[in-house]
Amino acid sequence: MTFRDNCYNLLMQIPKGKVTTYKAIANKLGSKAYRAVGSAMKNNPNAPQVPCHRVVKSDGSIGEYAYGKNKKIKLLKDEGLSIKGGKIVDFTAVFYEF
DSSP, rough: OHHHHHHHHTTTTTTTTOOOEEHHHHTTTTTTOOOHHHHHHHTTTTTTTTTTGEEEEETTTOOOOOOOOHHHHHHHHTOOOOTTEEEEHHHHHHHHOO
């Protein structure tokens, strides 16, 4: 299995209404390759079924999305998350730890 495949498998564990970070995914994979996780998210061929929109920056900022930041925000809001000023509201309460 490739690094990207491992990232995508982890994404499938994140429930609707929760988010995780690039760092948390890398840590779970025993790596510090946070940017490689970001690259995997950017190149996800099965978005949004493989929910890379649920991955945000460590400070709760939305970050980028292959289909645009506005689409990512819409997907997250549709799952019940609140976003204000480009950040997840109450980030620690909705953070998914592997």
